[in-house]
Amino acid sequence: MALPTGYPVTAGNVATQNRPEDLALWELRDLIYNTCGMYFSEQRRFFLESRLRRRMSALGLRSYTEYLQYVKDPRQWREELQFLLDEVTVNETSFFRSLPQFDALKRIFLPEIAHRKGRIGFRRLKIWSAGCSSGEEPYSIAIIVHELASTILAGWQIEILATDISRPALEKAQKAVYTSYSFRNSPPEFVERYFQKLDGDCYQLSPYIAQMVQFKYMNLMDDMAMLFMKGYDIIFCRNVLIYFDLPAKKRVIQHFYNALLDEGYLFVGPSESLFGVNDQFKIIQYPGGFAYKKSRGDG
Secondary structure: OOOOOOOOOOOOOOOOOOOHHHHHHHHHHHHHHHHHOEOOOHHHHHHHHHHHHHHHHHHOOOOHHHHHHHHHOOOOHHHHHHHHHHHHOOOOOOOOOOHHHHHHHHHHHHHHHHHHHHOOOOOEEEEEEEOOOOOHHHHHHHHHHHHOOOOOOOOOEEEEEEEEOOHHHHHHHHHOEEOHHHHOOOOHHHHHHHEEEOOOOOEEEOHHHHOOEEEEEOOOOOHHHHHOOOOEEEEEEOOOHHHEOHHHHHHHHHHHHHHEEEEEEEEEOOOOOOOOOOOOOEEEEEOOEEEEEOOOOOO
16 A cells, blocks of 8 residues: 555645645645545635644644655554544434434335345345444444344344444444434434443443444545445445545445445435436435435446
């Protein structure tokens, strides 16, 4: 693995001034873009600077120029690049965030898949939570699947994969311990049924739900890794595309399209859309939202 090259890529507006600090800031911005597709426009400059300064403070560095030189140093660039990505990754999530999507998953999409695949005796379900953050999303999916495990999914082989680019987020997810803030969108009965109260404001997810999810580090812009993602019935990638510019969105969505089986479904965030990004999917509406379907014979 080599240090990402080609920066600055001028993914957006170039710096209006040629001060060394401005140039170093935008070069750091474009290094992030080249690595994982996250693009920070001028409107998000304050956020980017605040996260960079937090990392620089930890290293005792005072300027973006110094930090850029540190990141590019062959002796530690690999490790530091991961620290940088961890800083700029936004891990805002909760259990059953955008509840209509999970209601539709339980009442519409999983029954449709179970009926269609069950007719040919192929009882295997693969779901991918891409950009899973600290695990609330894939565990919510696992709870929904478990709710159907004694009925329409009885005897099925279930695989739920959750991936993210933030290693600290993945470590938190694997511990499966959360505070009440993570349940702000959750039906109370699910909290009572699937979590054990610990000391303070902490709750432990039931082990049999936690064991349903496999966590893995993955960069959605890693074309080689994405080639191996195949055979999925459902992909969740919610509130991730908002951090990508159009070329990066097109690249990632094409990966998802290739990873899905015919008749597979893609869920994005309620405020996200594939309009102008990819026209190979069919929009499927349901009460409170919509999903994207890879129709048989597309592509």
